Amino acid sequence: MEYVIIGNGVAGIHAAEAIRRQDPAGPITLVGDETFLPYCRPMISMVLEGAVPMERLPIRGADYYEKLGITPVLGRRVTSIDVDARRVHLPGHPAGIPFDRLLIASGADPRPIKADGLDLEGIFYMRTEAQVRAMLETLPSVKNALVLGGGLVGFKAAYGLVRRGVRVTQLIRSDYPLSMQVDRTAGEMILAELVRKGLDVRVGVAATGFFGRGRVEGARLSDGSELGCDMVVIGKGVLPALSFVPRDRIDIDLGILVDAHMETCVPGIYAAGDAAEFFDIARKTRWVNAIWPEAVIQGRTAGMNMAGRPVALQGSLSRNVIRIFDMDIMTGGWVDPPDSEGFQVVRRIDRRSGAYRKLVLDGDRLVGAVMVNHIEQGGLLIALIQRQAPLRMSGEKLISTGFNYRQLLN
Numbered sequence: 043m044e045y046v047i048i049g050n051g052v053a054g055i056h057a058a059e060a061i062r063r064q065d066p067a068g069p070i071t072l073v074g075d076e077t078f079l080p081y082c083r084p085m086i087s088m089v090l091e092g093a094v095p096m097e098r099l100p101i102r103g104a105d106y107y108e109k110l111g112i113t114p115v116l117g118r119r120v121t122s123i124d125v126d127a128r129r130v131h132l133p134g135h136p137a138g139i140p141f142d143r144l145l146i147a148s149g150a151d152p153r154p155i156k157a158d159g160l161d162l163e164g165i166f167y168m169r170t171e172a173q174v175r176a177m178l179e180t181l182p183s184v185k186n187a188l189v190l191g192g193g194l195v196g197f198k199a200a201y202g203l204v205r206r207g208v209r210v211t212q213l214i215r216s217d218y219p220l221s222m223q224v225d226r227t228a229g230e231m232i233l234a235e236l237v238r239k240g241l242d243v244r245v246g247v248a249a250t251g252f253f254g255r256g257r258v259e260g261a262r263l264s265d266g267s268e269l270g271c272d273m274v275v276i277g278k279g280v281l282p283a284l285s286f287v288p289r290d291r292i293d294i295d296l297g298i299l300v301d302a303h304m305e306t307c308v309p310g311i312y313a314a315g316d317a318a319e320f321f322d323i324a325r326k327t328r329w330v331n332a333i334w335p336e337a338v339i340q341g342r343t344a345g346m347n348m349a350g351r352p353v354a355l356q357g358s359l360s361r362n363v364i365r366i367f368d369m370d371i372m373t374g375g376w377v378d379p380p381d382s383e384g385f386q387v388v389r390r391i392d393r394r395s396g397a398y399r400k401l402v403l404d405g406d407r408l409v410g411a412v413m414v415n416h417i418e419q420g421g422l423l424i425a426l427i428q429r430q431a432p433l434r435m436s437g438e439k440l441i442s443t444g445f446n447y448r449q450l451l452n
């Protein structure tokens with residue numbers, strides 16, 4: 043059995059390891075366009091901040107590929123997949139690389155923005171170690187940075203730059219931060235706290251263009267104003283990286299549609315991680331949950347199935363613990379369903395301590411939770427959403443068979 047894996051991110055390497063455990067001899071080729079050792083992508087913001095040196099990023103050693111008997115093809119991008127001939131095509135391999143089982147674990151690319159002047163120097167996306175390396179080289183000459191986006195990556199970039207002594211202005215197109223992760227109440231609390239801390243956060247504004255002589259010197263904003271800056275970081279979310287995937291053969295919505303075995307509609311071709319769209323436990327529909335723990339488990343599951351051990355995943359779940367300028371935020375599941383869905387929503391705010399909790403119940407199942415500060419019980423709430431165990435609210439208690447989760451709202 044010949045295996046090919048596209049993408050040497052965390053989903054790809056977990057798949058390779060799972061295959062090797064089942065099949066000690068089958069040839070595995072891993073194609074990845076990054077040449078760095080497999081690394082912890084979420085930690086690149088800590089490198090920007092100066093909290094972690096670049097050398098601490100790798101999650102596997104220099105002998106990784108050799109030890110596992112993997113043929114790495116690095117620094118190359120797959121350009122197409124021939125589903126009928128069962129080959130992947132990429133520069134330098136005129137006949138393509140044949141496969142019996144293929145995994146698409148190409149992750150995601152930063153969502154591009156529409157604006158003039160994007161080719162100026164000093165404008166960055168923050169997805170790879172190489173991009174952070176380039177940002178660090180520019181930093182000594184940077185005084186004022188503009189961060190676009192109020193999601194996880196935008197905040198991580200803003201925090202890292204502030205810690206480096208750079209003055210940061212953050213533009214958020216929606217009217218509260220983390221709008222994909224939290225509800226309006228939590229978002230407004232986070233915004234108020236950031237403003238109180240002196241961060242220049244502007245909501246409801248976007249950049250329409252950039253100007254400068256060779257290097258960025260400023261941005262034009264949607265409210266008609268201009269803002270001087272010598273660095274821009276674009277963190278406006280991600281999209282699955284699927285330009286090479288034949289859409290007429292492999293079903294794609296936002297991501298590649300997979301079943302519980304991570305298999306696509308084409309037998310023998312699998313997808314996992316940020317590139318895949320899988321059943322979401324909380325939303326009860328398919329969804330792209332582009333987070334690290336999902337990439338790990340989906341990659342591992344795909345690998346086992348590729349090597350002939352049938353394993354099914356129940357579903358995926360969005361979840362995150364986020365620390366923004368001393369605020370702890372935990373979110374899981376579907377945190378802000380429309381009122382029309384008829385879910386029961388229970389909230390508690392303590393303005394004095396800055397703590398907020400919200401639980402979303404679909405009948406007797408917990409489907410979403412947001413916590414701002416005092417997030418100690420977050421892991422328990424995530425487990426309850428994952429297990430979809432029957433629960434009920436009794437006053438302030440969340441009750442499940444045999445358990446009495448007191449104070450979940452305190």
Ligand SMILES: Cc1cc2nc3c(=O)[nH]c(=O)nc-3n(C[C@H](O)[C@H](O)[C@H](O)COP(=O)(O)OP(=O)(O)OC[C@H]3O[C@@H](n4cnc5c(N)ncnc54)[C@H](O)[C@@H]3O)c2cc1C
Nearest residue numbers: 049051052053075083084119120149315316332333334337
């Ligand atoms: C700054 C930052 C902070 C983050 N913080 C968190 C966090 O706090 N918590 C969390 O859960 N998640 C976080 N994430 C998300 C997390 O990193 C991703 O969910 C995870 O890395 C996805 O793994 P993956 O293997 O699916 O894709 P990736 O890690 O993107 O790996 C895919 C690999 O495939 C390569 N590739 C793409 N196309 C091709 C091609 N055509 N040919 C060959 N190779 C290709 C890519 O270059 C990449 O190396 C963060 C991400 C970033 C950027």
